[in-house]
Amino acid sequence: MKYDVIIVGGGIIGCSVAYYLSKRNQKVLLLEKRDHAQGSAGATDGVVSYHTKKPGAQMDLAVQSLKLYETLEKELGESVEFVPDCGGMQLAENKDQWDMLSKIADKQRESGVDIRMISIDEAREIEPQLAPDLYGVLYAPCGGKVEPIKLTMAFLHAAKRQGVEVKNHLGVTEIKKDSAGKVIGVVTEDGSFYEAPKVVISSGSWSAEVGKMAGLDLPIKPRRGQLLVTEAVGPFMHCTAQCALYNVIKFMPETIKDPKILHIGASLSIHQTENGGLLIGGTREWAGFDRFNSLEAVEAIAHRALRFFPALKNVSVIRAFAGLRPYTPDSKALIGGTKKVPGLYLAAGHEGDGIALAPITGKLLSEEIVDGRSSYSLEPFSPDRFS
Numbered sequence: 001m002k003y004d005v006i007i008v009g010g011g012i013i014g015c016s017v018a019y020y021l022s023k024r025n026q027k028v029l030l031l032e033k034r035d036h037a038q039g040s041a042g043a044t045d046g047v048v049s050y051h052t053k054k055p056g057a058q059m060d061l062a063v064q065s066l067k068l069y070e071t072l073e074k075e076l077g078e079s080v081e082f083v084p085d086c087g088g089m090q091l092a093e094n095k096d097q098w099d100m101l102s103k104i105a106d107k108q109r110e111s112g113v114d115i116r117m118i119s120i121d122e123a124r125e126i127e128p129q130l131a132p133d134l135y136g137v138l139y140a141p142c143g144g145k146v147e148p149i150k151l152t153m154a155f156l157h158a159a160k161r162q163g164v165e166v167k168n169h170l171g172v173t174e175i176k177k178d179s180a181g182k183v184i185g186v187v188t189e190d191g192s193f194y195e196a197p198k199v200v201i202s203s204g205s206w207s208a209e210v211g212k213m214a215g216l217d218l219p220i221k222p223r224r225g226q227l228l229v230t231e232a233v234g235p236f237m238h239c240t241a242q243c244a245l246y247n248v249i250k251f252m253p254e255t256i257k258d259p260k261i262l263h264i265g266a267s268l269s270i271h272q273t274e275n276g277g278l279l280i281g282g283t284r285e286w287a288g289f290d291r292f293n294s295l296e297a298v299e300a301i302a303h304r305a306l307r308f309f310p311a312l313k314n315v316s317v318i319r320a321f322a323g324l325r326p327y328t329p330d331s332k333a334l335i336g337g338t339k340k341v342p343g344l345y346l347a348a349g350h351e352g353d354g355i356a357l358a359p360i361t362g363k364l365l366s367e368e369i370v371d372g373r374s375s376y377s378l379e380p381f382s383p384d385r386f387s
Contacts, residue, residue, distance in 0.1 A: 003029045003196040006186055008172050008210055009203035012041035012354055013347050015155035016362030017200055022162035024370045029194055030164055033171035037152040039204040040354055043323020045269055045279050047240045048356050049088040049143030051115055055107035057380035058332055063111055065360035076154040081147035081274045087239040088143025091308055092135045097244035101138040115140045127237050129311050145240050145271050148355050175214040183343030198369055200345045205324040207348035214341045219386050220349045222324040224285040226297040231316045232276030240271040249284055266300040280305050293320045325351040335361055335381040336368055346383040
């Protein structure tokens with residue numbers, strides 16, 4: 001069979017790319033080695049905001065993606081539990097963290113967004129359960145949240161309705177190229193050859209392994225994130241919230257002196273889901289492809305949560321789980337084509353930004369694949385920037 005585009009990896013990013021390509025009347029084959037949402041999307045929180053994004057191009061993508069979310073449920077035809085304008089907070093414990101967040105907010109506002117620093121008293125008017133001894137809060141009123149697995153499946157269902165062919169439990173063993181080095185298709189585990197002049201690698205933490213099949217050395221590594229889930233409770237919080245260390249660990253790990261924090265990357269990310277449970281993360285750990293929980297991390301996450309929300313001491317944790325985040329050295333995803341292998345495209349390396357940036361990644365990459373260029377420059381995310 002011959003296709004216009006073959007996508008290797010059917011997680012949240014791959015399903016988004018498939019959906020937006022199908023809107024452009026492309027004949028698409030989506031290959032998934034396991035089941036959809038078994039990777040990062042099935043083991044993460046659903047924060048959809050821009051207040052945790054690095055100022056500049058990453059921030060710009062987050063702003064555009066949040067705009068797409070406003071109409072996404074109607075467009076996809078099913079609920080993804082999207083809650084707009086619930087607000088996002090980053091919590092400062094001391095003046096040093098306040099100053100750091102203030103500088104980040106100043107840069108983030110250059111993207112034309114409403115992000116402000118507020119006192120802890122103002123923050124507790126919005127979220128009364130916050131600890132009263134916090135120093136202050138970075139606040140973004142426009143933050144939202146979504147259910148990642150439902151979002152992945154909604155993209156998948158819409159793509160299939162528009163003609164995308166999907167094959168599960170079928171991994172790729174080879175990316176075929178012609179004598180000139182241009183992509184001509186892929187070979188799968190069952191020995192089948194599927195022909196296409198364009199191939200997209202969207203395999204999350206496994207993207208580097210797939211890239212090797214085409215001769216690429218991609219700087220994508222798995223970083224484990226562990227999370228806790230509580231019992232369902234009554235209304236506890238409206239916003240999504242992270243502690244200031246969330247950004248420090250993400251963007252400035254060299255400034256951290258505490259060896260335990262460095263070891264497991266323990267910070268706080270928390271929000272309440274539609275069913276009343278609290279989803280509490282998390283860690284950023286170098287553990288290879290190990291997706292098991294550790295007692296050390298579970299304890300660290302629980303202690304961080306209690307520090308900021310003392311009322312959680314009376315709430316039961318019902319389970320813990322872990323997933324892998326596809327890390328890149330500069331904390332930006334690889335999105336776009338590569339000059340090294342004509343016809344090969346990347347949509348990978350989003351780490352903790354995959355849910356927030358999924359819609360805009362699919363939209364912009366589909367534009368580049370079909371039109372030769374995207375409506376917003378993907379140059380800052382070029383896979384060739386690490387050459």
